[in-house]
Amino acid sequence: MENPLKVIGTSSTTCGGCHSAGCGTCGPSPHTSKAPVAFNRREFGYTVLAASATALLTGCSQQKSAEQAAQPAPAAPALSPELAVVQTSKGPIMTTLEEFYKMGPGPSSSHTMGPMRITYDFFQRVSKLPEDQLQQATSLKVHLFGSLSATGKGHGTDRASLAGLLGKAPATCPPQFLDELAANPDQAYKVTLGPKTLDLTLKDIIFDATKGEFPHPNTMTAKLLAGDQTIYELEYYSVGGGFIEWKGYKPPDKGQPKYPFDHARDLKKFLIDDKIPLPQLLLQNEMAISGRSEKEIWEFLDQVAEVMVRGVDTGLTVESVLPGPIKLHSKAAALQHNLKTSAKGEAGRAVTRVASYGFAMGEENARGHIIVTAPTAGSAGIIPAVVKSLRDLNTPTQKIRDGFLAAAAIGYLCKHNATLSGAEGGCQAEVGVGSSMGAAMIAQALSANPKVVSNAAESALESHLGMTCDPVAGYVQVPCIERCAYGAVKAWTAYSIASEEIPEQRRVDLDTTIDAMALTAKEMNSKYKETSEGGLAVSVVLC
């Protein structure tokens, strides 16, 4: 299948949302020009996952896993051209902060975050139905199709869907509630819709047909029923990156950016010609594109920061074996605890502290708790680690908001000119971009000039070029969690280098490195693009 990545010297642009069951969570871009290619690869990964589970029961066989991994991947279903995610659009970057920093349960933006956003949307819709209709209601049902049905059990699609149906907002749902749903599969929970209160259980989330003519590989329907009669029904699609669409979906109208850019060099020109600070430029664009007020934008970013820091704080206190066949023990709490007692010296303590923050949020993602895509679920530990460490320095709130804007700008550039999807570009596109965003965030929050911000981002990205995506058993745990820790530490390293060197002497600029990432992504062997066919995924035997 043709690769939609832009590479040097070509005119096609941007990544698409991968339809991943793991973390490959680039969001669909309004500029996406081709259907994403990840679905069949990821499905292939689950063949290996199944092999791993079998090995656990029957004794391990690396050869057997390899043989199973050599099975041909199922063909990818064609996507409906009606979906916004496959519609063609070109022009300047139009991504908004709310599209980019998405909050919801991990570990998969398409299989947990998207479904919860869908059922929460359905809950809100049916809550507004006329009272006489609600009075007749007897049940709510959700049917999962395609990949959501085939691989949803392992990713907690059912509990995420039930939580949304119960009216829990993805951004604020307590992690304990999600854990309770998983631990008590037969328990009935009450949901109130106007005058009616209904009982719901996990059995109301139905794993339906895995094969068929679906408009999208991740299709689901939600229904409000009166006995056998349907009162209200809607077909939804979890189109990747936590984005959702539904039958008849129309993309929201957007305004034109005040400072249109699609490369870092365009930003540089505006900064010089208009003598406008980078955060102001990005704020003006966000207001123009999204139609949000400055106050609304700051409130949103403050909420993002709170969700991130809350996740890190939770992750630092919990010690557990993470869900799934790897039986991976969490490390964040131990790292944090040992900080107080071990003799690591100043450098060791600083690195350990930042790493523990990255571990904490990466482990929270693996537990299926609430995370923020930054840029993806698999790399969701990096920016929270940066925010937490900036708060340790008593960085003012406004500076952290400015940092979020700068980080988003780096993510937008990578999304627009390369990819944010491990399934398209390997881990350089997820952890690499996350680290690059983190470096820009630190530099901006600590009031560095725009050249240093850009150089810091370039340095971090350059240091991740070529990193492959090879999650063991298809779970977003090994190597993903430790890579979040390294990504955060490298963000600080990149900032340290960029803030000490003479900015004009840096020989590589950010646009060049993003182009290099796109080229590397295009030429990377597909085994290393989230297929679980290569690297650690086949080297590690689970037994």
Ligand code: SF4
């Ligand atoms: S290896 Fe990297 S890109 Fe692949 S699933 Fe893990 S975090 Fe995502």
